[in-house]
Amino acid sequence: MSGNGDYIEVMPEELVEEGEMYPFDLGDEQLMLARVDGKIHALHGICTHEYAELWDGDIEDDTVWCPLHSSGFNVETGTATNMPAVVPLPVYEVKVEDGKVFVSTKPIKNDPDDR
Amino acid sequence: MTTGRNLVIIGGGLTAHSAALAARHNGYDGKITILSEESALPYDRTPLSKGVLQGKQQPDQLGFHPEGDYSADDITVLSDTRATNVDLDARTVETSSEDRLTFDDLLIATGASPIHLTGAGFDLDGVHYLRTTDDADSLKSDLEAATSVVVIGAGFIGSEVAASARSLGKHVTLVDMAGSPMSAALHPDITAVCAAIHEDHGVTLQMNSRIDELRGGTRVEQAVLSDGSTIDCDLVVVGVGVRPNVELFADSGLEIDNGIVTDEFCRTSVPNVYAAGDVANWWHPELNQRIRIEHFDNAGSQGTFVGKVIAGAMDEPFAPIPYFWSDQYDTNIQYAGFASDDAEVVIRGNPDERSITAFYLDDGAICAAVTVNNAREFRSCRRLVAARAQIDRETLQSPDTDIRKLSREYR
Known part of the structure; x- marks a missing residue:
């Protein structure tokens, strides 16, 4: 885990419900929070296959399902687990402090800049 | 145990791609060779009728392998190479480059080819x-130079091509023998919406019609409907379905019936010879019938499945919930399930x-569901289908x- 300092505050932790996704902006990027088994994850919010807003999709177990073509992504690792997507989703670091959710401004996995 | 075997x-x-990777990643440590007639590495065909025609996606950017290279998985892809003869007794495949490959395991993933119309004029320039x-x-x-397009067949390819051509500003007439677009796949209450969407976008629908003849000099100029009326056009696209590519196996002894017949493990009647994807007519153990599916999702998931079977890493039969999507204009259509012809349909929205x-009900149980421009509900619907x-x-x-x-509560 890199934790190179920069985080943005997203929302109060108590509002993040199990099995739900919440979009937010990070600069020009659209990200989302997702809560699974109590743990909050932050991922890129746009499908890597074609433009689709993943928070309009669904979560089953540890898989985020794209609403348009049923691409699947692992919520923890961002790995594309069901085609048509093959490129993984960028994953961001999440920390909770003082009841607020903070997300790293750089991905900690699958950074498109590293590809 | 696959040591020393040869696939x-x-x-x-897509089926070949998925099967090769799944076999390799599940312990198949022998040689794996993909024999492809095309020059490109395995790629996604689904954008061809949409993003590619509209100029939003490039054909050379559709490859499935994220790195564009199968060598890291020690998979050999022989491009531009056709299988010309298969001997299931001698376990050999002859190729168009005059090689003779031997195999222990053979996967038939030959897919399907468009049905060509043979009426007068269908060999003119401008027919695609x-x-x-x-x-x-x-x-x-x-298409760039065309002004007026006739699309014959209003299934997936025809409907998507019509939408793409229309979005490029062409005059488009969509012709089908059925009463509305997508009618082979969807219930009339749903296809009525599909028809309305085409009309909203300015496509002329010519349903309950067929085109038996095209006229022109060297290039198509006119399509002739069965009632004798004509449509002026300078481009025709034919999308009237596909046939499974089984010719290579006509005398092989394999059971062929609407494709290569397999069991619920994609096994043909010959040991260690498998078929999957568009070419396979397989036994679905939960539907209690054979089905052959011509959609992306099945090509990928059945490929992955058979790769695991070949690697000796799969004990459960292949029994997925069939799934497809189509994108036309800004409309997303998705379907999950399997509905008999007499299923009752309930529409919401x-x-x-x-x-x-739309929900299809079979004795009160949800057996299939469709969303049209309502993707937010799709996964939920699929859960209800899975739970019946x-x-x-x-x-x-x-x-x-x-x-x-x-x-x-069904999650």
């Missing part, structure tokens, strides 16, 4: 079919706003019902 896959599409990137390149460049969800949920019509139809919340 040959005939066909270079669409299956490969070469087809798409040719159609796209021809608003057809006038071109946004609906019994929910009364009024609840399903009510705008006060939150299908996403309702489906949570």
